Amino acid sequence: MESIDTGIPQGSPVSPILFLIFMGPLFKLFGPQSPVPELRNVRMIGYIDDGLLYTASPSMAENCRTLATAYHEADTWATNNGLSFDDQKRELTHFPPPRQQPETFPAIELQGVEVVPTPPDQTVRWLGFHFDPKLSFVRHCQISSARARKAAQCMRMLVSTSFALRMVLPVWRTVSTDALHQEAFCLPIEFYLDKASDMAAIRLATLDDNHPLLARVPPFGANPPPAPPEQRQPQSPPHALDASARAAQAGRRFSTRLTLLAQRCHEGIERVGRRQAPWEESLLRHERVTVQLAGSGGRNKEEAAEFHRREVAGQRLEVAVYTDGSRQEDVRTGAGWAVHYDGDLWSRAKDFTGSTREVYDAEAIALWNGLRAGTELARRLKAESINIYSDNDSVLRSTASGTSTSSQRYIRAFIRRAKEWLDEGQDHTLRMEWVPGHTDVEGNEEADELANEGAEGEEEGRVVRASLAWARRKARERALERWRTTRAETAESSASTYFQTVHTAPTLRPSNALTLRRKDLGLLLQMRTGHGDFASYHERFHHLEAQTECICGERRTRFHPLRFPVFIKHQPLLQDEQTGRTYSKRDLLNTDAGIRAFLAFVKVSGAYERSRYEPV
Template sequence: MNKVLKQAIRAILPTWRTTPVDVMHRESGIPPVAQLLEARRIRFSARIKSLDPAHPLRPVLLPRKYASEPLPPLQTAAKKEAAEEFNAWLESVSPLTVIVYSDGSLSEKGAAGYGFTVHQNGRSLRQGAGRLGPAEVFDAEARGALEGLKAALRLPQSASQKIVVCLDNIAAARCLRGQPSDSSQGVFLAFQAPAKRHRQTDIRWIPGHSNIAGNEQADVLAKVGCTHPEPMNAAPTLAFLRRGAKRQCKDVARAWWNETAPDKYRSLNLDFPNCCPPELDLPRPVLHHLLAARNHHGDFADYHERFGHDDAKLTCSCSWRKSPTHLFYCRKVDSRHRMRLAPSPAVAIDRAIGRDFEKFVKLAQSSSFFEKICPCL
């Protein structure tokens, strides 16, 4: 598998054959086989944890539900227009209508909390907040909607009044009124059962942080819920497990790179990419010169002397020796194309070759350096 992967990476990257394998893994964004298999193991572990305990071979699948009539779309306009539409609807709604605002939040320490407030005729009648176990914002949004609906149904005369549950998470809103997701599936089903019996429960999406009073109040309560003690023996949600598995997969590749990165790359402060590196969008000739400047395996005087290339041209047309950083110093590069080497030449060049590689590309293309001034011969 290693041999096949290396051949594939060599086809992706326009690098010289002597380029270190570890560098090619980083520049292609493809970890070595060992790290890929470890990532697969982590993802499979999360999948196993999602299986129904009564059936170890597969999760219990819910039959897909279809509404008898097409449901109106949850979002019909941009955020600003949607907020204006909701405020207009709020002014026209019956004063007997019960409106539930719910929200979820995730603290900096990873605590998931929910909050809800029940309004009627512009007044807050009930409110509450709580914390979940290991969970994500999506799960907190679902739990907040469920607890808000329960509080609304406990109001006097609630059986004859319309209840509208408003939340700013469109994914959770879709699951509340349609097919429940795998994560927090029990919460969604627990919401749908009383909502179906009530027959007058509706779900509405509202844009978050749009100065909608009820939503802002629910947001504050959700943050308060994050400060509550974590429930005892709370099982992690599937969304939490999947997110953790995804994070661990990234950590595996990052840890490998931090251990094996060559010294030339450590000064560039280049981490292992989480997805396809943006450098791969560059034209292949430009990408070749950028990668050569990073790993020092290219048309440079020191490289040719090291491998005994007697027929190679070692100097630029300006008579200076070819080097990975010569582009930034060549006297034949017009002053209007030159890059300011501040705060120091070493730091500025490392940035231009590393994270700010657009500067390298701009300088090389605007000056036609590799085509006219210092071509590869």
């Protein structure tokens, strides 16, 4: 952020405060404390730069004279302080008593210009509200309703439907909601709301230590530090919470919605301090910091690895730090870092980062420790450049911009350490660069090996805070697991064709089936759900006019066209090209290879496209 000589940075919270202080004398011109007796019956209210003068008396003509004097005083003050009012935004409206509605409203003359009052059938708009002379707000409701209807109509035009998931998927309207959710890879609303509650609980950990809500969430065990003199200490709840066993036996409620919400969050979750202020300079904006992220050079992984080798080979008297994070199958994580100078390895280390953190957090910890080791070596060897290489583009981006919440403690420590290093000398430079992983880059492979070794550590005797990234992932996993459990229980007790056909667990990651043409996807979903032009479906819903038998005399079942004599010559399309094995009915509707074979058979044979199958 560039330094300025006058004013304050954009987005600063000081801006409205200073503006109110500056405008304070203008408001004091009116009211009981006004030095002009005539203006003591005038009041001024405002919102930022929108001001309003009003007065009340038995006569509208007297009101006009008083307001003209008040406007003259306000305009004089503005001129003396280098301000001016916009003449085009001056408006006048009268609010007479309900039983004394005059035929005409008097105008007002301001600086030689007549300001005509608002007609009785029109309104004046201020701060989003439309005021009519009768203060009935009928016109305001009409205008607001029209705007809402227009917005709703625009949304309706965008989606062109009122059937939700059934229009997202080309299925018949009788398909069950359970099948729709799984085929659309859409979390049912009850589990989505559970996940939203978990996320809201996690957000409590991102609040400032002095936030009033933290005094009401005992599960966090937060002990806010003493508030500065200019701040008010958050107050305790207005009533005592009785958490005794006696209260529990009596059935008395001792929890609030907030405390119940906080209990959904991991008790040992990391706390996040204040976010980076808009005027704080990030490393991304520092003139002696270079950040090279993935894809910025337009190279693939192999090309980027080769470019990195050539770049490092040309570096002399520079410190190179390689960092990496790792997570094992048993969810334990570790960090590793290796420090090189002039092509030689000087130090290497690893650290166990716990089982309640993500790879992102391990990468952030490795980045911080790598910078600490790199700056110590640079000071000892009088080096002026430090190059940090990581294969995690996300942590590099968050560290450079200072916007991360997860593992914020380590990222902020990295930023402070980096700025201290840069301030030690005008020639000091810092480079943060993405390097492709698992491409035989010597330093990166070494850091990866160290991270894997670090993840094999033990948590005995160590207090490891749960990271926000880990807590968010667990919230998503809990919602998905609840969905899968409910689906399994429903499948056991349901005779639905869909549950007997589809044997895959629900997931939120869309499959390749959604990339099919809408016509092909529609046929596939008819086969999976049994809701289509089949005999069992027509009989179930009493479609008396529907044809339930094929020309051969057999019932029109889902798989009848596959063995219909007319299409026998196309049956080789239903076989695996490599093994020659014919796909089972289950594979034809559940596996990618089976679905491709089924749709190829349908396309060539024309099956499922005729009301009656005739010999060809």
